[in-house]
Amino acid sequence: MARRREEVDDDEDEASESVERVFEGRVVPGWREQLTVRALAVSALLGAMFSVIVMKLNLTTGIIPSLNVSAGLLGFFLLSSWTKLLDKAGVASVRPFTRQENTVVQTCVVACSGIAFSGGFGSYMFGMSERISEQSGETLDEHNIKNPALGWMIGFLFIVSFLGLFSVVPLRKIMIIDYKLIYPSGTATAHLINSFHTPQGAKLAKRQVRTLGKFFAGSFTWGFFQWFYTAGEGCGFMSFPTLGLEAYRQKFFFDFSATYVGVGMICPYIVNVSVLLGGVVSWGIMWPLIEQKKGDWYPADLKPSSLRGIVGYRVFVSIALILGDGLYNFLKVMTKTVSALVVQVRGMMSEPTLPISGGGDASFPTPEETFDDKRRTELFLKDQIPNTLALGAYAVIAVVSIATVPHIFHQLKWYHVAVSYVIAPCWPSATRTGAGSRTGPWRRRTASWPIFTVGAWAGASDGGIIAGLAACGVMIGIVSTASDLTQDFKTGYMTLASPRSMFVSQVIGTAMGCVIAPSVFWLFYNAFGDIGMPGSEYPSPNALVYRNMAILGVQGLGSLPRHCLDLCIAFFAAAIAINLARDLAGPRAAAYIPLPMAMAIPFYLGPYFGIDMCIGSLVRLVWDRLDPARAKAFAPPVASGLICGDGIWTLPQSVLALAGVKPPICMKFLTRAANAEVDAFLRGRRH
Secondary structure, three states: OHHHHHHHHHHHHHHHOOHHHHOOOOOOOOHHHHOOHHHHHHHHHHHHHHHHHHHHHHHHOOOOOOOHHHHHHHHHHHHHHHHHHHHHOOOOOOOOOOHHHHHHHHHHHHHHHHHHHHOOOOOOOHHHOHHHHHHOOOOOOHHHOOOOOHHHHHHHHHHHOOHHHHHHHHHHHHHHHHOOOOOHHHHHHHHHHHHHOOHHHHHHHHHHHHHHHHHHHHHHHHHHHHHOOEOOOOOOHHHOOOOOHHHHHOOOOOOOOHHHHHHHHHOOHHHHHHHHHHHHHHHHHHHHHHHOOEOOOEOOOOOOOOOOOHHHHHHHHHHHHHHHHHHHHHHHHHHHHHHHHHHHHHHHHHOOOOOHHHHOOOOOOOOOOOHHHHHHHHHHOOOOOOHHHHHHHHHHHHHHHHHHHHHHOOOOOHHHHHHHHHHOOOHHHHHHHHHHHOOOOHHHHHHOHHHHHHHHHHOHHHOHHHHHHHHHHHHHHHHHHHHHHHHHHHHHHHHOOOHHHHHHHHHHHHHHHHHHHHHHHHHHHHHOOOOOOOOOOOOOHHHHHHHHHHHHHHHHHHHOOOOHHHHHHHHHHHHHHHHHHHHHHOHHHHOOOOOHHHHHHHHHHOOHHHHHHHHHHHHHHHHHHHOHHHHHHHHHHHHHHHHHHHHHHHHHHHHHHHOOOOOOOEOOOOOHHHHHHHHHHHHHHHO
16 A cells, blocks of 8 residues: 555656656657647547446536546557557567657547537537427427437538637637637546656556556446346335435435436535535425426416426526526627737837747747746647648638538528628637636536527527527537647647647547537437436436527517516526625635536436435545545446446447336335335235
8 A cells, every 4th residue: 555655656756757858769750740649539539438427427417527537548558558569479560659649549539428418419519309399388380490310410510510619729729729718528548648648657648547447347246236126216225225215206315326426426515516406406395396486476277397387497597597607708708808909009118129939930049938837839730730720621611511500400501601600710719718717617607698689589380499408509519629639739748649649630620520429429319218317317407508598589578488588687697696695705715615516407307316426425535534645546347336337327228118018116215104005905806
């Protein structure tokens, strides 16, 4: 134990030194040599695996942690094992495995699995379906319905997913070198990959992979074991009333989910606590009080899923929190972006010569640059991607999209798409800057505005709901891929991977995702017949939220139940006030102020997954206190193993469902009185 701690400490000491001096004697391969066949093969395998995991998370709660660390770690393990096996087999032409190749794999995997999130399978795309429309209580209108189909989903994703990649290319040097933005996820992944390719880091990586494998196997086995007890609705460990039957009815229970225990170990403590707090405020206080107003605030004879009843309060108050949080953060990022630009321009005008990073020549670095900065800047500026190529490709893709998207969604006119593409290059700029300075769900915060604007523009009679959701999908596709590529440029900058190899691997990964992600969703959709239904294993809560945002944009505030608007205004203002308090309180105090976006998630779905996440947080907290060095090194692999094992179990579960194989046992919990009635009924049947 003591020796292992010393090795972890040695790795940390090495990371604090100049990274590039450690790799100074190693030749950096050209950008074509970084894009190897083996790297792309491993990327396709891991991309499919991570797409399944992201899809499961997307269709359950929509909370998706960063999986970059897992992608980098597994990519290192598979490729290093590949090269060693071939070397032992006597294949002399094996090219050495480099950190640049490792970066290519990570970039390609994240791009591929990112489509499973940005493709809208748990939000805008599935929100178009008849199944989600029925839950919202609308009168069936064929103009506002578009059910999932594999063909049009793949076609739509191919049309809209590449535009963001070309929009970010002209700004890569400004963001990475001139502004020196942090990009936390990209920076953390780069540090990880760099450490893997040192002798001490390689040893640590082997132990991390071994740990991930153990918890992967345990999580997979636990998912298989649970399946035996889920023969009917409300059966199994996921319906275990751990806090009592009354608490269970209000969604307060631990559902034994390895996935969300793992998510809780990765997510910051404040996120997990915010989710649980939101569940307490909504399901513990608000909804029980509003349910007492049945027959007064809303009719007592409504369908359980009607938006005119209690579901309307759950959905629209959640939307108000999300919109308040999104508006505040967007205005905040825009303000910081403009301020940074003003400071940059003033600084350039006040200096006798232009900054060397702006001139594009790395031969004469500024005095503040370290050896690492000089080396990285030199390589980053070496393989340039011509701006004319990027802008030309953007224009061509935009023209093709304007011509083809209206054929997929006839409710969306060509001028709706054209306006979106004119605004698109400016809109995600703030998103990229925001992602560069902090982490957060920037994609959904900044890309939901077309739901309201385009939906209202199209009108209810002309399919405004579908038009708004489709336009939102166009914007999310641009924002998501642009943000991912900028993070990957940062990773490539710190690992000396060529910007060209980063861009090409992102394009290849995105193309993979445009086929793999819809195929995975189609598997879920056909294997689990109740997907998207309340109380099911995959309720897809964000699909209903997005659908109702579109309804609100088209029909206006008249669609809200009584007093719901008052509550929405109050929570919208509360989201802004809480964010303002977080910014004014300072970093130390802000760590104890909840996040409105995280609080909004359980308002509709319930707090049960928040309990899982808080248990994961508790495990991480105790581990950090007892052994901080090992916790820092091994908590992410443990969490990744829990998430991956439970996520991958859904593949054989789907195959069993498609084959008609059903679980043999139903484990269900009853009150004492209900159990007595069941016993009496069974005794009567025997006689």
